[in-house]
Amino acid sequence: TEGTARPGRFFGVYLLYCLNPRHRGRVYVGFTVNPARRVQQHNGGRRKGGAWRTSGRGPWEMVLVVHGFPSAVASLRFEWAWQHPHASRRLAHVGQRARGEASFAFHLRVLAHMLQVPPWARLPLTVRWLRADFRQDLCPPPPPHMPLAFGPPPPRGPRRGDVPSVDRESELGAEAHCAVCARTLQDEESPLCCPHPGCPLRAHVICLAEEFLQEEPGQLLPLEGQCPGCKNSLLWGDLIRLSQTGTKENEEDSELEEEHWTDLLEN
Template sequence: MGPAEGAARPGRFFGVYLLYCLNPRNRGRVYVGFTVNPARRVQQHNGGRKKGGAWRTSGRGPWEMVLVVHGFPSAVAALRFEWAWQHPSASRRLVHVGRRVRSETSFAFHLRVLAAMLRSPPWVRLPLTLRWLCPDFCRDLCPPPPPHVPLAFGPPPIPQALKDCTQARDQGAGDQCTLCACALQDEEGPLRCPHPSCSLQAHVICLAEEFLQAEPGQLVPLEGQCPRCKNSLLWGDLISLCRMGSEKDNDDSDLEEGHWTDLLET
């Protein structure tokens, strides 16, 4: 994972979604895309090219956004995932995934590819979340996602709400790392346990080393046990919460309207 891919922008949502066509003339068609704002993006697809939708979905709707995979550390990481999901036969990471068979719907095939991707490197090490936005389309993946990839349902959480929660919890916090007792001077703030009754706050490196004791061969942890309250914690959640808490208000990005895969469609 290179520097550009590993350094997430604080408090941002990077997701890769699956659309399902509800139009009787095109029912069953699917589309894979990248977004920083799922609610806005599906409106753009249903509004056509003039509203920012993709060429392949324009005039073929209505479309339903049935699921989104999020938690990518950067837009680059999400776009690479999107490309591989769109082109599994061209991805060297997915040579083990068989091509779509005649009896297999496009929706079922894309779920099969997704299941394989979540179990394949480099994506198997990412702190991703599989979120079903439409319960009627929810299916069990085979194989199931790794244990550290949670299943979620409904719209993604609002970053501002998480930010407010973090700021409220930070009031009165001390300035020493719980693990090394040294001063906390991280530019983006320390990592903190999200459980309200826990006072853990630690340097990123200190907590990473604590978690990696169970995985000595890895560089980045997936999850671990809080050394203070003993609750299980996902590393990706801790990083996201820290960055959301230190985020300053900024405007939503329009990355998905102009990223390179849409440009190739014109």
């Protein structure tokens, strides 16, 4: 489902700002799995994988990225709505760009409202400013479970096969069990772990989500809940961000997917 992020994967929607004096102030919204590489592509032009709307108008600076989406599809839907707010039924309440309102300010206003409405309001997203000198307060501010971050995204988590596997028998005993359903945890299931020191919690993602959602019947994605082990309050987004090693992926395939969707949205 799209309700649970895949550990180790980066799916982001970014905002570019044009620094070219002839086009200064133009902005561009896009999707990426690798922000540093993507801005290089934009500044390299179409021959380097950039978009036709940014080609020949650089230099461009990536000033903001929203990340933490559970899948490429979820981030692409967010990208499309941010690009076309008045075609999205979820953003019908957002006013048109005002006369004299800069494109950059308008896109931040749209973003602020997007983070308040479903389905995005319940996702474990992070709003990350890559350029501190461009930072502006969002109005309304993001929900409490969406942190504001600054600087480049953290490095990608290690992939299985890149590092020696953890000796789970010595770490967890002969068998590890889900703290919610008590079934044995399999190595490939990537259980969620409590970040509090000394807490032994290990649980299936689905089991812990259902445990948290007992306080919010009718919802599909939890925001927070009480750890069954140490009883501390946990934000669902923190559990996802701190979860262990992600699944192995083919980065070239991800980039091909990015180029394919970008072409579809631009043509």
